[in-house]
Amino acid sequence: MTAVVETEGLTKFYGKRRGLEDLTFEIRPGEVFGYLGPNGAGKTTTIRLLLDVIRPTRGVARVLGAEPRDAAVRGRIGYLPGELALEGREKASEYLRFLAGVRGGVAKGRIEALGERLEADLSVKMGQLSKGNKQKVGLIQAFMHEPEFLILDEPTSGLDPLVQQEFLAMVREARTAGRTVLMSSHVLAEVEHVSDRVGIVRGGRLVAVEDVAALREKAVRRVEFHFDAPVPEEAFRGLPGVRDLKVEGTSVSCTIDGRPDALIKVAARFTVVHMVSAEPDLEEIFLTYYSEDVHHAHVGA
Amino acid sequence: MPMLVRKSLRDYRRALIGWTIGICVFVGMYTSFFPQMHQNPDFYNQAAIAKYPDSLRKLMGGLENIASGTGFLQAVVYQLFVPMLFIMCAVILGNKAIAAPEESGTLELTLTLPLDRKRLVVERFAALALGLLGIAVASLAVVTILGSSVDLGVAFDRILAAHTGLYLLVLFFGTLALAVGAATGRKALAMSVAGVYAVAGYVVNALAADIEAMRWLNRLSPFYYYSEGNPLVNGFPTGDYLVLLAGTAVLVLTAVLAFDRRDVGV
Numbered sequence: 001m002t003a004v005v006e007t008e009g010l011t012k013f014y015g016k017r018r019g020l021e022d023l024t025f026e027i028r029p030g031e032v033f034g035y036l037g038p039n040g041a042g043k044t045t046t047i048r049l050l051l052d053v054i055r056p057t058r059g060v061a062r063v064l065g066a067e068p069r070d071a072a073v074r075g076r077i078g079y080l081p082g083e084l085a086l087e088g089r090e091k092a093s094e095y096l097r098f099l100a101g102v103r104g105g106v107a108k109g110r111i112e113a114l115g116e117r118l119e120a121d122l123s124v125k126m127g128q129l130s131k132g133n134k135q136k137v138g139l140i141q142a143f144m145h146e147p148e149f150l151i152l153d154e155p156t157s158g159l160d161p162l163v164q165q166e167f168l169a170m171v172r173e174a175r176t177a178g179r180t181v182l183m184s185s186h187v188l189a190e191v192e193h194v195s196d197r198v199g200i201v202r203g204g205r206l207v208a209v210e211d212v213a214a215l216r217e218k219a220v221r222r223v224e225f226h227f228d229a230p231v232p233e234e235a236f237r238g239l240p241g242v243r244d245l246k247v248e249g250t251s252v253s254c255t256i257d258g259r260p261d262a263l264i265k266v267a268a269r270f271t272v273v274h275m276v277s278a279e280p281d282l283e284e285i286f287l288t289y290y291s292e293d294v295h296h297a298h299v300g301a
Numbered sequence: 302m303p304m305l306v307r308k309s310l311r312d313y314r315r316a317l318i319g320w321t322i323g324i325c326v327f328v329g330m331y332t333s334f335f336p337q338m339h340q341n342p343d344f345y346n347q348a349a350i351a352k353y354p355d356s357l358r359k360l361m362g363g364l365e366n367i368a369s370g371t372g373f374l375q376a377v378v379y380q381l382f383v384p385m386l387f388i389m390c391a392v393i394l395g396n397k398a399i400a401a402p403e404e405s406g407t408l409e410l411t412l413t414l415p416l417d418r419k420r421l422v423v424e425r426f427a428a429l430a431l432g433l434l435g436i437a438v439a440s441l442a443v444v445t446i447l448g449s450s451v452d453l454g455v456a457f458d459r460i461l462a463a464h465t466g467l468y469l470l471v472l473f474f475g476t477l478a479l480a481v482g483a484a485t486g487r488k489a490l491a492m493s494v495a496g497v498y499a500v501a502g503y504v505v506n507a508l509a510a511d512i513e514a515m516r517w518l519n520r521l522s523p524f525y526y527y528s529e530g531n532p533l534v535n536g537f538p539t540g541d542y543l544v545l546l547a548g549t550a551v552l553v554l555t556a557v558l559a560f561d562r563r564d565v566g567v
Contacts, residue, residue, distance in 0.1 A: 014567055048566075051412075051413045052412075052413075053409060053412055053413065053564070053565050053566060054564035054565065054566075054567060055562075055563075055564055071415050071416055071417045071418075072415055073415075074413055074414060074415045074416075075415030077413070079410070079413045081406075081409050081410060081413075083406060084406075084410070085405055085406030085407045085409070085410075086407065087405060087407060088312060089315070090311070090312070098304065098308050099410075099414065101304050102304050102305070102414045102415070102416060103414065103415060104415075141410070
């Protein structure tokens, strides 16, 4: 199967300012790709290049096997802009019908169903929509024609937590249906639960592409055991991956790097009454990618 | 009608209604003054000459023969105020095609629809041309109906010829704003280019009768092609109007090509 997105040396300069440099990556069919980076890192630039809103300074991009300039390919994409501007006296429902018309129509009742699902009031004039409601209209227009490829730029901004959950469910459904999703964010927590892979971009460069499952495996995890009787510290000392070990009477706490297998097997020798394992802190790994440049800068200075 | 044309016209609806009313009221008000002038030709001819200094009168097209139907219509409708008002309307609408939605950010979503960029520009131009045509037809109806009720005595085909010229003139300036907007994405720039060209073109054309040096420059003024043939007297100046139309066509082509090759919204 051909990649949904394939870029090679994709570069964009705005005058002398670097927007994106030498981006080579691919997005595979059926995956949810989280595109992470701080504001101004080049996420939106990448997305705009893929949609032919702007043109690359160098390099090539192919989307769904075609050049971004090919207008027909955009018919197979659903796009939510990062800074969605909607204005005028037109009602949101009218605008959505117009967009649907240009896209060759959508299934009957589809717009209304999505509107209900996201609790969006579509009878409001566009100029009077709140930020959250604008974002909902943006999501509806991106999803309504059931596109093969969804490009969502900061999709959760402005949404309240309940609607965010609903949105994440929609992304999961899209993946189950075999569609491909590219979603950007500056917070890992927003994308880690739905993404298969994440790309991390910083200062216009892609610094890492990681498998989320692998990232989780590598991640540092806090574990706590409570036993029915005091346990000897020696039993837990020196286990692979175990750090910050603390044995206090009947409880053992530590952080664990990688697989918890050895630790579990030692703990199983005693009677466990309670166990706590915190979610692996991907944010921490993520931050190390971010801080690397800062670190280098310090060394350089 | 293509979807984008219909959508654009719907977006322009309020502006179109407003400008139609404005221009029609303006045209109607002036046309209805005619009986007074007609009944006192000597007084008003004298007044026109006495009231304005020579140079200013030239800028206003001479104001000759203002008590005759043709002279009156030329002076009050087709000379200065109505064309300028109508051009202002065309420039504002022309800016709504690309530059205004680009500056407000609404163009980005339109651009990511499965629409060719070339088609986008052409359809926005079509909406502009249709919208202006609506205003032109409405104001033509006002001139014709009011004109006959006050006994202007100008044949309909002559009014039609002059009004066609007016339409082609404003379409040219509207398209100029659209083209500058399509090429640069900047509303204020499009507005100033079209505005400066309109004022300069008008002044050059008005002064060219007296100043030799202005003659060749006048060939660059759209107002030359608009007024030189004196359509209210002679009917359609086909060649001149074709020049206006060709100018518009060149601008549309420029807009299409320029917009197709640039980054949007940066």
